[in-house]
Amino acid sequence: MRVTRITPHVYKISIWIGLPISVWAVKENDGMMLVDAGIGQMGKGILKEIEQLDIGPLKRIVLTHGHPDHVGAIERIRSGRDVPVYAHPLEIPYIEGELPFPDRKKASVLVHPGLTQPLPDSEDGLSKIGGLKPFLTPGHSPGHTVFYHVEDDVLLGGDLFTSTRRGKLKRPIPLFTYNMPLAVASGSVVKYLKPEILSLCHGTDIRQPSLQYDAYAGKWGKM
Template sequence: MKLEQISTHIWSLKTWFLFPMRVWLVKDEEGITLVDAGMPFMARSIHRAIDQLNAGSLQRILLTHGHSDHVGSVHKLHSAYNVPIYAHEIEVPYMEGQLTYPRRRKIEKNIREGLAAALPTTENGHLQSFAGLQPYLTPGHSPGHTVYMHEKDGVLLAGDLFTSKRGRLKRPMSAFTANMKEAIESGSIITQLQPKHLEVCHGAPVLNPASQWEGYLAENMKDYK
């Protein structure tokens, strides 16, 4: 697996399993926050990467959503570090297997019940930020899909909100997407946040993604008009 620094506070850890797969390690003065947890076999590399960064221990795991390729190593990492795991409250019952993900035939129990907590909200109803990362709900790929914006570094950790190909924004993988139209519309968050650098789980980074928004929308929304 390849550990690569992408900005002052963020490293991506990349592997290949049928398609490219990334998780992110974000440093702050307390230690490391992991965003997404990949496949079960990634636990050891994540552990090693945390040691290698030498920036303190793991503090928490933030999940973009609960699909099995994003939560795979949480059980092992939780046994090793005993840290809180957060996902959007809308997502939690789907990943725990109380609700069936839309367009899936079977219930998925991707995470042990009670292990993940709902992302806390502040008094004004916004999602609370952690380690410089502001969460935003971006439903569509899954009901409670959430992205994390690192304001200081100008980096958006976007999970499966998009994929990418040769530096171009692409829509999320259709077979695994609950509601494609909603997912495409949620992508407009990039015009609001204007990240310099967009990270997606299954594809290479996209620089200045908002400059591609109009083209992306035209290309992908034509099926829904």
């Protein structure tokens, strides 16, 4: 596993299995939280890496979405402890196997029902959770959510995009994206937030992604 410190509070933990799969460890005042939970085989490694980072106990897990490569190691990482798990309420029926993802025929239980709680919200949208502000960005999955670390100015983008090795924005993996035009439109969150860094689950991180967004939307938005 490879661990990179992206910003003072945010670490990216990745494996490579033909493509990179990543999760993020975020340092908080009272411990740390994990964004996404990788595939099952990452569980042990993730636990070891967060222990070595020594940034405090795991307080919670937040999910960008419910695809198996983002929730697979939840049970292992929690290992029986009472660590809460959060996802956008729109995503939970797919995670719990109540509905099939819109581009799939069969529903499957990816995380046992009742475990995942809805991200807290307030009148003006989703509430900040620790140092992260969530934004709903549907299209790759119905309740796909990105998390902006306000203090560090880094956006944890999940599968909202992929990228080239040189850090050019690419659309999310088409095979697993049920509504590409919507996913491309949701990507405009980078223009709204203008993060210094966009970090992706399956790709190289990108500096100032807002500068690339119009060209990206021009290329992929009309398909």
